[in-house]
Amino acid sequence: MFLMLLPTLIFFLINSYFPMIGIYYAFTQFDFNTSMFNAPFVGLQNFEFLWKSGTLVKLTMNTIGYNVAFIVLGNVLAICCAILLSELNGKWFKKISQSVLFLPYFVSFVILSVIVYNMFNYDSGFLNTMLLQLGLNPVDVYSKPWAWIFLIIIFYLWKNLGYSMVIYLAAITGISDEYYEAAKIDGANIFQRIWYITVPMLKSTFVVLLLFALGSIMKGQFDLFYQLIGNNGLLYNTTDILDTYVYRSLKVTFDVGMATAAGVYQSLFGFILIMTVNYIIRKINDDYALF
Amino acid sequence: MPIQKDNYTRLLHSIAYVVIIGLSVACLLPFLLIISASLTSNESIIRDGYHLIPGQFSLEGYKTVFIFPQEVLRAYAVTACATVIGTTMGLFFMTMAGYVLARKDFKYRNGCAFYIYFTTLFGGGLVPWYIMITKYLGLLDSYAVLVLPGLMTPFLIILMKNFVKSAVPEELFDSGKIDGAGDFRIYWQIVLKLSMPGIATVGLFLALYYWNDWFTSSLFINDTHKYQLQFYLYNVINSAQFIAQMGAGTGVSLATEVPTESTKMAMAIVVTGPILLLYPFVQRYFVKGLTIGAVKG
Numbered sequence: 001m002f003l004m005l006l007p008t009l010i011f012f013l014i015n016s017y018f019p020m021i022g023i024y025y026a027f028t029q030f031d032f033n034t035s036m037f038n039a040p041f042v043g044l045q046n047f048e049f050l051w052k053s054g055t056l057v058k059l060t061m062n063t064i065g066y067n068v069a070f071i072v073l074g075n076v077l078a079i080c081c082a083i084l085l086s087e088l089n090g091k092w093f094k095k096i097s098q099s100v101l102f103l104p105y106f107v108s109f110v111i112l113s114v115i116v117y118n119m120f121n122y123d124s125g126f127l128n129t130m131l132l133q134l135g136l137n138p139v140d141v142y143s144k145p146w147a148w149i150f151l152i153i154i155f156y157l158w159k160n161l162g163y164s165m166v167i168y169l170a171a172i173t174g175i176s177d178e179y180y181e182a183a184k185i186d187g188a189n190i191f192q193r194i195w196y197i198t199v200p201m202l203k204s205t206f207v208v209l210l211l212f213a214l215g216s217i218m219k220g221q222f223d224l225f226y227q228l229i230g231n232n233g234l235l236y237n238t239t240d241i242l243d244t245y246v247y248r249s250l251k252v253t254f255d256v257g258m259a260t261a262a263g264v265y266q267s268l269f270g271f272i273l274i275m276t277v278n279y280i281i282r283k284i285n286d287d288y289a290l291f
Numbered sequence: 292m293p294i295q296k297d298n299y300t301r302l303l304h305s306i307a308y309v310v311i312i313g314l315s316v317a318c319l320l321p322f323l324l325i326i327s328a329s330l331t332s333n334e335s336i337i338r339d340g341y342h343l344i345p346g347q348f349s350l351e352g353y354k355t356v357f358i359f360p361q362e363v364l365r366a367y368a369v370t371a372c373a374t375v376i377g378t379t380m381g382l383f384f385m386t387m388a389g390y391v392l393a394r395k396d397f398k399y400r401n402g403c404a405f406y407i408y409f410t411t412l413f414g415g416g417l418v419p420w421y422i423m424i425t426k427y428l429g430l431l432d433s434y435a436v437l438v439l440p441g442l443m444t445p446f447l448i449i450l451m452k453n454f455v456k457s458a459v460p461e462e463l464f465d466s467g468k469i470d471g472a473g474d475f476r477i478y479w480q481i482v483l484k485l486s487m488p489g490i491a492t493v494g495l496f497l498a499l500y501y502w503n504d505w506f507t508s509s510l511f512i513n514d515t516h517k518y519q520l521q522f523y524l525y526n527v528i529n530s531a532q533f534i535a536q537m538g539a540g541t542g543v544s545l546a547t548e549v550p551t552e553s554t555k556m557a558m559a560i561v562v563t564g565p566i567l568l569l570y571p572f573v574q575r576y577f578v579k580g581l582t583i584g585a586v587k588g
Contacts, residue, residue, distance in 0.1 A: 001391050001474045005403055008388040011443050014428075015420070016410035022419020081314065084307035093311075099574055100315040103322075106566050106573075108503035110521045114528055114559040115321040118328055118341055124552060126324055129340030158318065166581050189299040215411065223506065230529070246417050251510070256418055263416020271413045 026260040046261035055245070056265065063241040063266075067217045069153050074160055075206060081161065082168035083198055087190065098169075102162030109223035112155060116228055120151075145238040148229065152239065156224060164209065171205040172198060207288050214277050218270030219243065242266045329353065329556035336552040352553030356561055363523070363561065370520035373437040374501040381442045381497050386490060388443075389451030390478045394464060404452075411445045421510060436511045437519060441500055447493050454489025455482055492580025495573055502566065524562045528555050 026046055028039035050056045081101070088094060119126045120141040128138035141147050175198065183193045220241035229239045231252065242262060249259030282289040320343075328341050332349035339346050356363060391397055392404050414420075430436040459482050467477040483490070508522035518526070 001394065001397050002399070004387045004475060004478065005391045007384045008443060008448065009403065009406065011384070012407055012410055012445075014423070015440060016414055018427075019415030019419035019423050020413070022415045022422055025419060025422070081311065084303075084310055087303060088307050088311075097311045097315050098578070099571065100318050101311075102574055102578070103570065104318055106499065106570055107563055108505065108521045110503075110505050110525045110528070111325075111559055111563055113525070114325060114555065117528065118324050118556065119321070124336050124340040126341045126343075129342060132340070158321075161314070162318075163581075166578050170581065189297065190303050191299055194303075227525075243417075250418055250421060256422075260416060260418040263418055267414050267416055274412055 023260065023264050025257060026264045028257055030256040030260070031254075042257070046257045047265065050258065050261055050265070056262070058237070059240060059242045059245055059262070060269070062239070063218060063220050063243075066152065066220065066241065067213070070156050070160075070221070071210065071213045071217075073153065074157060074164060075209065077157055077161060078164035078168055079199075079202060079206070081165045082172055083194055085165070086169060086172045086198075087194070098162070098166070101165060104159045104161075105163045107159075109227040112159065112224070113227035113230075116151070116155070142232065143234055145235050148235050148239050152224065152228060155228065156221065159224070167209065168202060168205060171202055175201045204288075211277070211281070211288065215274050216270070217273060218266050222247065325556050325559050329553060329560045331553055333551040333553045341552075349553065352551070352555075352557030353561075355551065355554040356557050363558075365516060366518050366520045366523040369434070369437065369517060370502060370504075373434075373504075373519065374498050377438040377441060377501045378494055378498045380438070381447075382490060382494050385443055385448050385451050385493060386455075386483065386486070387478060388448050389455050389489075390482045391474075392448070392452045393455040393459070394474075395461065396464075404449075407445050407448055424511065431511055432514050432517065433511075434517060437504075437507055437517070438501075440507065441497075441504065447496060451486075451489060451493050454486045454493075458486040458489060488576075488580055491576045495577055495580070520562055524558055527558050 025039070027041060027043060029042050030039040085094060085097065117125075120128075122128060122138065122140045122142065125141075127141065131138055141151075179197050179201075180193055183197060188196065220243045222241075222243040225239060225241055225244050226247065229235050229244070231248065242265075246259045246263050246266070249255040249262065278289055323343060324341060327343055327345050328336065329352050330348055330350070331342070331345040332347040332351060335345075335347035335349075388407075392400055394400070397403075424436060424440065425431045430439070463481055463485075464477060467481055472480070503521055504519055505521035505525050508517070508519045509525070512518060512522070
C-alpha cells in the first residue's frame, strides 16, 4: 500500500518540501550564476528593506483587504442567490440560470483580461463608446487606481458566484422539507421561513468555506490581479498584492533575494494566521476546527 | 388542489426573478461583447469602438487568426497534450493516494495525510520553487514542465479520499482481501468503479486547470513553439510583436501588420471555443460532484 502512495509522497517532497530549503535565499544576495551556498549572506537585510520601504505593510493591507472583501461579499451574494433560486419552481429557468451563472468559472483569466480590455480600454472600449453616445466625456479607467478596487472585486464575484452558489444550493437541498411544512402550518410566511430555517441551516457550510478561505488569506488571487493589472505601475498602490510583487521581482526586476523574502514573509504570516484561527475555533467549537 | 400563493411568496418570487435574470445578463454580457467584437470589421472598431451588436459585420478577424494556422494549432496541440497527459497521470496518482488514505488499516494514514496537508499551510514560496525547477531539475523550456508541477494538489487528494470513504464500504476491502485480491487489485477493480462521480469531478478540476493554465508558460517557457494556448493568447493581446514573431517563424515578413482589434477578439473566441462547446456536458458533472462533496460537509 505504501508503494501506491509513493508517487504522491515523492511529488510533494520535490514540489513542496525541497523548495522550503530555498527559504535560505531570503537571507542572501542571490543571483542565478552562483550556487545556493555561495551566495553572499546578508542576514535580515532583505526583510529590513521591504519593511522600511513600506512595501510590506502596503502589500499586506492590500492582500488581506481584498481577501476579506472577496470572502464577505462572495459568500453573501452566493447565499442570497442560492436561496432565491431554490425558492423558484420553474425547472428550466433554474437549470438555465444556474448554468449561465456558472459559466464564467470555466473561462480562463486570460479571457477575463480580454473582456476587461474590451470594456475599458480608452480608445475603443465598450464603456467609452457608450459614454460618447450619451454625449459624455470618455474616461481613462486604466489611470484611475481607485476604480480597480471595485473592478477587481466585481470580476472576482463574476467569476466565482456560480461555484459557491452551487455549494450552497446543495446544502439547501439537504435541508429536510419537514421543517418548512411545520413552519407553514404554524403560519410562517416565506420570508420568515427563509430567515429562521434556511439561513441558520447554512451556517455549517458557511463556516467550512470561511475557514478554507481564511487559510489562504495571505495568498491573493494571483491570476486575477495579474491578468487585470499586468505591469501597469500606475495602479500598484491599490492593486499590488504579495503574489504579484513576488512574481514581478522574479520575472521583471530579477530581485531574487527580495522576492524570496517577501514569499517567506507571506508563508510565515499565513501559517501563524491559520494556527491562531484554528486555535481560537477549537476553543469555541471543536467541530469546526480545521485540524 | 392548486397551491395557493400568498402575497409574500409572490413578492419573493418577483425579487428572485429580477435578481437572477439581472445577474445572468451580467454573466453573459462580457461574452456577447467579445463575440460581437470578433465579428466586427477592424475599421469600424477603431472608428466607433466596441458595441454589443456588430457595427459592420466582417469575418476578417478570424481570417487573420488562421493566416498562420500552424502557430495556433501548435499551441492547441501543446495544451491539449498537456491536458490529456496531466489529467490522466494526475488522476491515476491521486485516486491511488485517496484510496490508500481512505483505508483504515493503513498504519501511516494520518502521518501521510498530514504530510500532504502541511504543504497548504506552509511553503517555500514562488522563488525557491522556481529555482528548484529551473536549476536543479533543469526543466526550463521542456514539455515536461507544462505537465509535472500541476499534477497533484492537496485539495483534490483530500476530496478524492472523502469520495472513496463515502462511496466504498469498508467491508468491500475485507471481502476483496479474503478473495485473495491484492491492494492494487482492490483499487483497480473495485474502488475505481465505485467512485466514478468523484473521479469525474477531480478529473474535471484538473483538466480545467491544465486547459486554462498560462502561468507555467510565462515562468518556464521561452521557446514560442512550446507556449500553452492561453499564454499564446495573452501574448497576442499584449504585444504587437506577435505577428512579427509569427512571420519570422514562417519566413514571411509581416512587420506592418500588428494584430488588429478584431483579430484579438477572434483569437479569444478561438481559444475559448472548446470550453464553451463542452460546457453544457461538463457542467452537469461538476455540479453533481460538488453537490456530493458539499452535502457530506
